[in-house]
Structure formats: C-alpha cells, structure tokens
Amino acid sequence: MAASTSRSGGGHRTQAVWPAYMARYEPLERLGAGMNGEVFKAWDTKENRIVAVKRLSGTGIDAGDDLIFSGLQEVWRECRCLRTCADIPSVVKLLDKVVPKVNSDDSFLIMEYAGRLNLRGYMQRRAHRHRRFSEAEVCRIMKELLEGVNSVHGTGIMHLDIRPENVILDDGTEDRTDRRPKNKKGANQDGELKEDNIVYKIGGFGISRRKEQGPKQSEVTIATAYSAPELLLHSCEYDERADTWGLGCIMADLLLGTGMPTFGPDDSEEKTMSRVFHIVDPKCKGIKDWAGYQGIAAEWKSKLPAGKNRSKLARVAAGLKTKLLGHPLRRRFPFWRLSAAGFEVLSGLLESNPTKRLTAAEALAKPWFHCR
Structure with a gap:
C-alpha cells in the first residue's frame, strides 16, 4: 500500500x-x-x-x-x-x-487552491488538543460529504479513494490573490480554522473512473484502510457503494477522535481485512451472503479472518458481546457516543455486504440528518 x-x-x-x-x-x-x-x-x-x-x-x-x-x-x-x-x-x-x-x-x-488543511490534519489537530467532535459536528460534516459524493455519483463517476487526505477544508480566511497571503481579518492568528465557515471539498481523483455498464468494472489494485471489503478482496463487481464505505470509515474516525484510521494503519490487505471484519462482521457472514462473493479468487477468500487464530473461548465471548450489544460496531460506538439514529447511518455505511450498504442518497434520507 x-x-x-x-x-x-x-x-x-x-x-x-x-x-x-x-x-x-x-x-x-x-x-x-x-x-x-x-x-x-x-x-x-x-x-x-x-x-x-x-x-x-x-x-x-x-x-x-x-x-x-x-x-x-x-x-x-x-x-x-x-x-x-x-x-x-x-x-x-x-x-x-x-x-x-x-x-x-x-x-x-x-x-x-481549496485550503491549507485536509481532513486528516484537522482530525489530528483536534485530537492533539483533546477536542472530540460532537455528534452534531459529525452529522454536519457527514451531511456535506454525502451530498458531495452523491453529486459525483450522479455524473456516473466513482471516486474509489474516499479518505480524509482527499477532503480539503476551506474556511474562507486565506487570500488567493496575494503571492504571500496573510489571513483575512477575523482569522485566528495561531492558524486555527474558523470552524463555523468550513466548506469541505473533495479531491484526489487519481484512481476515479466512470462506471461501466453491467456489474464488472476494472480491477482496483490500490488498497488503503478506507477500501471497501469487495475492493480488498480484489473483486471487479463493485459500484458507487465502494465510496460510501469510505465515508463510513471517515464517520468512524470522526467519532473515535484519535486522528488515526479506524481500520488502519495502511499495511497489507490481509491485516486491513482482519481489522475490518473483526469490527463490523466477525463471522464474515455479510460478505459471504453477497452474490459477488462467489466470483472472488480463492487466493483472496483464504485471507478472510473468519475464526482464524481465535480460541473457542474467545469466539464464545465475542458471541455473548454481540448478543448483549447487538451489532458488533456497538462495542466501538456505544449509545453514550452515538445515538440510535446516528448508528443507523454508520452501520448502514459500514455494511460488509455491498448490496445492503447504503448509497449516498439513501444515507441522506435517514432521520439523523433531519432531526437537528
């Protein structure tokens, strides 16, 4: 990677x-x-x-x-x-x-020139200052990102590299007409963003492409901690929902507040898959129920972590936790951190079965974005 x-x-x-x-x-x-x-x-x-x-x-x-x-x-x-x-x-x-x-x-x-900071830098800055994102802040950011990605999908384009490094923040304080610009009046002298004015812009279209007719697309050979499970498994049966998985990862990052990738760091597809399925689908049931799973090469199926290196006692304990808490994601995002309406969006975006994953339009229609 x-x-x-x-x-x-x-x-x-x-x-x-x-x-x-x-x-x-x-x-x-x-x-x-x-x-x-x-x-x-x-x-x-x-x-x-x-x-x-x-x-x-x-x-x-x-x-x-x-x-x-x-x-x-x-x-x-x-x-x-x-x-x-x-x-x-x-x-x-x-x-x-x-x-x-x-x-x-x-x-x-x-x-x-869209701004001096990307979303990764902003998250790290907030983490360093011990300033967690509130659920209301996460909701506002996700709404803006989902609207942008939904518009991209409306043109027939799949981005395929949605991650914080490719989201640029513009708070309107920089002068673009001066070679050595100074911040406009009203900007903080220490370089802090004017957070109420931030506009989030999507860049990083280096591996984007137009969606082909039919289920088969060109293979995406680049994998990151934001790559959807179907891309980690090198499937060519993917669509726009590969991007909404990336948005789900960003939402998880914002909620965790560490400044680091939820499924990171970037290293190998196998390690990333292990982290992904451990958190969202421990038994790999969702991805195996997907019709496209049958077309995945045996080499990649063998890398799924289902049950690997886990004792019977550990599997029983994990099963009990799932029964008590419901969706395995709830262990990371309990009710005191994320409401039921917010969790409906997060779990819908981080659905390992691509056909059950929320599209950007479906996510935007959820009550979470309309009750604030």
Missing part, C-alpha cells in the same frame, strides 16, 4: 524543482503527497492567483517517494473525471493541465 502524507505540511521535502515547461507556476510550498503524485501550493504568474499544482509521477519524481507511475492514459482519465464533476461546488476544480510530449516525463494538473 502506498503511504499518504498529510496536506497539513508533512513530508520530507518542501522545495520543488520543476521542468522548464512549468515556468508559469512558481512553487511556494509542498502541501502533501498521495498515491500517484505530490501537491504544491503555487503562484500562477499569468493570472496572479494562488493555485494547487498536482505533480503526477513520471520519471521526474524521485523513486524514493514511492509513488505510482501515471502515464498519459491515467492523466487523461483523471482530467475527464474532474471535468465531468466541474459543476459540483464540493469538488476541487481543475483549472488547467500541463502534459509533456514525452510519456515518461511528469504531468501537472493545475487545480483551484
């Missing part, structure tokens, strides 16, 4: 050395890195504005960055998906692209 660097400023390198064909854009600081590139805050010398530049990995990026190579086919696919979603306010806008003539060279996507 590829590791991700927080947009909050983490990373081993802040200075960019760009090729001559990128002379128009002056790099200011490295914002972070994803699976197929790194992102910089930059100054557009022609339009006199701050932009975000996503550098897609060709041979120009250091091999040590552990990035996935993005050829021209992958670049064009990401551009098409972003353009398809261009009218969605909660999706980061593609402004331009710089594609070299040589396929092995780096390509650059010029994006709107």
